[in-house]
Amino acid sequence: MEQALLINPNLGHPLILNIDRRLKNKEFRTEILFVSNISDPRNFEKFIRHKIELVPILEYKWKLKKLLEQEKKKRIVKIEKEEKKGFWKRLKEKIFRKKKTKEAARTDIRYKITDSKGEEFDIVSKKKIDKLKHRVFRGDVIQATVMNVKKVSPIAIDNLNYENYCSPQPYLIKYKIFNNLTEFYKVSIDFSLSEETLDFLKIRTFLMFDIVHEKSLEGKRINHHSLVISKNNWRNLKFVHATDLHLAERNDRIYGIVKDWLSVFQQEKMVQFAQQGLRTLSFFGRLFKKKESSKPITLKPLSKRFINPNNNFRKFIKEMNKRVLNNQLDFIVLTGDLVDFVIFSKLRRDIRKALNFDYEYSNWKIFKEIILNLPQKKRRGMLKGQELICPIFTIPGNHDFRPYHYDLRWGGLYRKIGLNADEAIALNEKFLVNPISSITKSFMALKGYLSEFNPSLNYSIKFGAHQFIFLNSGSDSFKNVRDFLMGRPSVTGLSNRQIKYLENLINFKKSDSDNTYLFLHGPPINPRKTASIFKKFGQKDIFKEFLDKVDEFKESVIKKLGKKLSVARIDGKFDVKFGTISSNWERLIEFCKDHCILTLTGHTHELKEFRLGDPKGEKSKVFTAPPFSLKKLENPAAVYYDLYSELYTNAKEITQNAPFVVQTPALGLGGYRNPKLAGCYREIEIRKNRLTSFKVKFLRR
Secondary structure, three states, X not given: OOOEEEEEOXXXXXXXXXOOOOXXXXXXXXXXXXXXXXXXXXXXXXXXXXXXXXXXEEEHHHHHHHHHHHHHHHHHHHHHHHOOOOHHHHHHHHHHHHHHOHHXXXXXXXXXXXXXXXXXXXXXXXXXXXXXXXXXXXXXXEEOEEEEEEEEOOOOOOOOOOOOOOOOOHHHHHOXXXXXXXXXXXXXXXXXXXXXXXXXXXXXXXXXXEEEEEEEOOEEEEEEEEEEEEOOOOOOEEEEEEOOOOEOOXXXXXXXXXXXXXXXXXXXXXXXXXXXHHHOOOHHHHHHOOOOOOOOOOOOOHHHHOOOHHHHHHHHHHHHHHHHHOOOOOEEEEEOOOEOOOEOOOOOHHHHHHHOOOHHHEHHHHHHHHHHOOOOOOOOOOOOOOOOOOOEEEEOOHHHHOOOOOOOOHHHHXXXXXXXXXXXXXXXXXXXXXXXXXXXXXXXXXXXXXXHOOXXXXXXXXXXXXXXXXXXXXXXXXXXXXXXXXXXXXXXXXXXXXXXXXXXXXXXXXOOOOEEEEEOOOOOOEXXXXXXXHXXXXXXXXXXXXXXXXXXXXXXXHHHOOOOHHHHXXXXXXXXXXXXXXXXXXXXXXXXXXXXXXXXXXXXXXXXXXXXXOOOOOOOEEEEEOOOEEEEEEOOOEEEEOOHHHHOOOHHHHHHHOOXXXXXXXXXXXXXXXXXXXXXXXXXXXXXXXXXXXXXXXXOO
């Protein structure tokens, strides 16, 4: 059976086209990427012709106001006509109209409208419109015209001919991401904006579209939020960086399970059950288990302390939607650990193998359902959601490579979601886990992500004088076993091909006036809290200058003490490669130092900010992977530490002190040392082509 799928642009890699602020240019031509099992380009063109549609994503209240305006105009015309009628005829029609609309007046619903998706909306009186909650309304369909079809082959990112949207990657074929579909086509399409969409753009800075096409007799494929028309000239823009969402189907189940368990067992039975469960903890549980305090702990009600990462994301969407409605946000970047693990934890092991990473039974589906506010099974403690009305750009993290779930008792992980040890044991029956499978990784875990969200693991986008680079930092690395055992797993890092890709961007696609922003999941810089023993013995003046904790070396503190700037350098005193990327570490640091104004990462669930400077001939060294390898790498940058996003509050200060490498705390879960540090994101503002702010914000509690 003939089949075709539009794979790029998509939800996590939207295509943004610019329109002039006066909305004169309403005709557009762009290129999109398909995959198919049709080998002949002529047959493929016939198959997709007249089957590509654009569906504008509008706003319900805006649509209502437009309808009421139209109704008002019709009413004026109608009044003018009625004035020409006789008195008795007008009176008779008025009485008849009152009877007909009596029921509608009682309910305050006059009639219904249906959007292009088939969803029904009530039409209410004008005075009630402002009280309505935000809802998405999908406008009239715009037909796209296929202008040209060209067959393309997979091309690696280090090739100079690589295109961000229309160059299929070799891994899509190697891992059969689209099953038997192996033929790629670059399709040029034309479309024209409707009056409805132009009216919407008069009050909004951008407009998103779903791209819909008939893939076969099976139905339609929808690439949600994949096309954006923007009025921004990109001299001024605002975007938000969020990371470590850790979404999972089980997150919405935990509250109900624990709540039921608490209602069944009395306090004495709970203690006995907890003691028995703790004795049967696995080897890994005992290895990471910290000694519990013997003092009695007074706990808040479960509803006040339980942290559900899914709910945090739902709250985040609502806050971002408010900004979009006020024209205060251009896009969002999500840098990895989008899901906690991939395959539903409730499935039996034999079923998991048979499903072979089926999207329908994966947490990638939960990710999409929350973004689009699709119907989900209602569970206790779940918040109501909204559809996100802002473009997002995504990259994967190390958790996105993990197929199976893990035990929340390990290393006290239950504390990160607000549970105690007794409550964590209550989850054991529902979420039994194999210690080995829970730490395995597989590229196939990304199948749902690559097919439904974003087929590009590495890509870049140019907005005016700003270059945004998105890189995949890879899965868990077991090269640094020490970091893994300490709960700070490193990631595989960058390949030589990715480094070549960065060099190509700088040498051939970046101008001298451009500002470069780099996004990764794994951080390039991450010092240990205390100095390593190797660094201690290397200090020349250990009593006068050496301090033990990294927080004591904040650059602002050292300056207040009247010390030299060299004293504030942390790279000579601390292991700055702790739980970072394993491969090409020094080349990445050099790229961040020489070419980026801001590097944004996640992974650690902590708030850490660093400044890179010229080492001036005094380059520090770090061990590659202790204790198994004591080979040293040369650090090409001087590293300083502080809360720079709060210290520097204007473009001049930021420009003078850049570049910065920052870690944004997690949106979904808190850190190991600070479980309450959850629900965070970073807001980045650019004015007149200069970075003016990159502060961390918190979800409203």
